[in-house]
Amino acid sequence: MVQSVTQASLAVNETLNIKKNSIKNGKSGKRICVVTGIHGDELEGQYLAWLLADHINKNIGCLNGTVDIYPALNPMGIDSITRGIPLFDLDMNRVFPGSKDGTMIETVCSAIIDDIAGADICIDVHSSNIFLKEIPQIRISVPTAETLVPYAKMLNVDFIWVHESATVLESTLAHSLNSRGTKTLVVEMGVGMRITKEYCFQLFDGVLNLMKNLGMWSGETKEPRVPAISLNGAVGFVNSDAAGIFVQTANFGDHVRKGDHIGDVLNPLTGKIEEKVTAVCDGMIFTLREYPIVYGGSLLARILCDSSDDIIEKGITQQ
Amino acid sequence: MRKEILYSLKSPYRESLDITGFKFGSGKKSIAIVGAMRGNEVQQMYVCSRLIQELKRLEKKNEISCDCEIMVIPCVNYYSMNIGKRFWAMDNTDINRMFPGYDLGETTQRIADGLFSVLQGYEYGIQLASFYQQGNFLTHVKLMETGLTDSSLLKLFGTSFGIIRTPRPYDTTTLNYNWQIWETKAFSVYTNSTDTINEKSAQEAVSAILRFMYNTGIITKTIHAAYATEIISENSIEQIRSEDGGLFMNKTEVGKHVEENEILGEILNPLDGETVSVIKANFSGIVYFVYNTPLINENTVCFKIIRD
Numbered sequence A: 001m002v003q004s005v006t007q008a009s010l011a012v013n014e015t016l017n018i019k020k021n022s023i024k025n026g027k028s029g030k031r032i033c034v035v036t037g038i039h040g041d042e043l044e045g046q047y048l049a050w051l052l053a054d055h056i057n058k059n060i061g062c063l064n065g066t067v068d069i070y071p072a073l074n075p076m077g078i079d080s081i082t083r084g085i086p087l088f089d090l091d092m093n094r095v096f097p098g099s100k101d102g103t104m105i106e107t108v109c110s111a112i113i114d115d116i117a118g119a120d121i122c123i124d125v126h127s128s129n130i131f132l133k134e135i136p137q138i139r140i141s142v143p144t145a146e147t148l149v150p151y152a153k154m155l156n157v158d159f160i161w162v163h164e165s166a167t168v169l170e171s172t173l174a175h176s177l178n179s180r181g182t183k184t185l186v187v188e189m190g191v192g193m194r195i196t197k198e199y200c201f202q203l204f205d206g207v208l209n210l211m212k213n214l215g216m217w218s219g220e221t222k223e224p225r226v227p228a229i230s231l232n233g234a235v236g237f238v239n240s241d242a243a244g245i246f247v248q249t250a251n252f253g254d255h256v257r258k259g260d261h262i263g264d265v266l267n268p269l270t271g272k273i274e275e276k277v278t279a280v281c282d283g284m285i286f287t288l289r290e291y292p293i294v295y296g297g298s299l300l301a302r303i304l305c306d307s308s309d310d311i312i313e314k315g316i317t318q319q
Numbered sequence B: 001m002r003k004e005i006l007y008s009l010k011s012p013y014r015e016s017l018d019i020t021g022f023k024f025g026s027g028k029k030s031i032a033i034v035g036a037m038r039g040n041e042v043q044q045m046y047v048c049s050r051l052i053q054e055l056k057r058l059e060k061k062n063e064i065s066c067d068c069e070i071m072v073i074p075c076v077n078y079y080s081m082n083i084g085k086r087f088w089a090m091d092n093t094d095i096n097r098m099f100p101g102y103d104l105g106e107t108t109q110r111i112a113d114g115l116f117s118v119l120q121g122y123e124y125g126i127q128l129a130s131f132y133q134q135g136n137f138l139t140h141v142k143l144m145e146t147g148l149t150d151s152s153l154l155k156l157f158g159t160s161f162g163i164i165r166t167p168r169p170y171d172t173t174t175l176n177y178n179w180q181i182w183e184t185k186a187f188s189v190y191t192n193s194t195d196t197i198n199e200k201s202a203q204e205a206v207s208a209i210l211r212f213m214y215n216t217g218i219i220t221k222t223i224h225a226a227y228a229t230e231i232i233s234e235n236s237i238e239q240i241r242s243e244d245g246g247l248f249m250n251k252t253e254v255g256k257h258v259e260e261n262e263i264l265g266e267i268l269n270p271l272d273g274e275t276v277s278v279i280k281a282n283f284s285g286i287v288y289f290v291y292n293t294p295l296i297n298e299n300t301v302c303f304k305i306i307r308d
């Protein structure tokens, strides 16, 4: 059943309406929430939302509990290909937990948190941004790792990144819900503005598997794949030092050795190679740049290191 | 005056971004002033350019104290300014959310790092700041409370109000916050406008900054007191929010003293012109902020009032 989570009047003849699809069956009080669309340029979660609603509706007898699907926490953003909240130039995932007597966006965020709070598990699906492609992964901050990693393993992702917590991430949906005791997992997969069907199917299988483990799904499920888990901080960041166009030579998911050639930054005007880009450690490429234009500092790749000896993670992970 | 390129970043297709600083006097790093970090902060850049004019005059007359170096950086992010964007255009990141920066990190982290490395070691730091909210503010000085800067220093600016802000998580990556952590006493000066130039407010800001320099012994030219600065907490400023969306019609002005129940503004239905809501002051006080955009959504802060 489609319900309104919260509403607010916009200036001209329109209401901002955050909606969810609440699918219920059976007597169990178990509830999971699948939320996506905080960032309006991340669309992988849209297809996942459809897959789940379609499959559960068709097999409603297998459900014992409630599945709440929130496809668009930032509907104006998705509607206008805007990452943040249009008009405010504000990253919605920096406004949580919001406030009941705050600005329009703060009241909306507060209502969303109230609506989700109390669920057994919340899954917040992101898809990187338009620049980077990500292998299906779950990002967990160190303080919540003990609680969340067992659930993350049920979700059929390739990689679980346990990263240092940063104060600035305290304003995310996930942090706000986790601090209120609602276990929330952040999924990053694919690339902005696109749908990668295979990743959506992969996470779809993971969600059903999680539901089975929670005792709220009796339908068919698949054995989840065993994810790689980052050792403490063992992620290597490859940033460009030059400006130009990045053309990769390595592929997504490749295992590389430190010093291996993974791409070049080229100068289309002069025909010169500005920078030969190499791997900073031995390991698996789990993030790779999709968008070719780069400045000094642009992230080109992230590598899950085989060993935690030489790499200290320093970049702030995005959420 | 010495003009220096403080940090340079190569672009794939444009000329390089050269962040330029203007230095006056010599010796101990006394005060650094930073203007526009966002592409719409025209007023903030303008205040710095006016300040540079004043400092040139002072330097000619030997009115900058010995062993004092003053640095002004009028515009950090002119790349965005030149193409009509507010944030770093490639990834829409805000340089003022990237401090202390990271030299091996993302582009705006590198810019922040390059900038921050030249901003460290100054005794005082002033940022000409702007709000994300669309609106006009009373000229004031703000201190992010970290426990590292003595709040009574706010009085040395002589603006009518000095405001103390309790930092929120997202404030911890601003220049102001990190300046304080790295032992510079840092303040933010807010003027009446951002995208447009407000001459009167710019002059107030320039005077406030010069007054601060005089009161701290950095310049010798006397800048007389303007106001006995009242120091208040940001949390004590009352916010009035719109009860409806529509067309916002302002009926008051920044700096005005208003009485309880005085009409501050109205919201009209944008299609048929009917008044849908009348906004009144719940108490008497000084108008500190007025929303300045014709369209308004529900629950938007349209006035802030410093209660009597």
Ligand SMILES: [Zn+2]
Pocket: A038, A039, A042, A126, A127, A128, A319
């Ligand atoms: Zn996202």
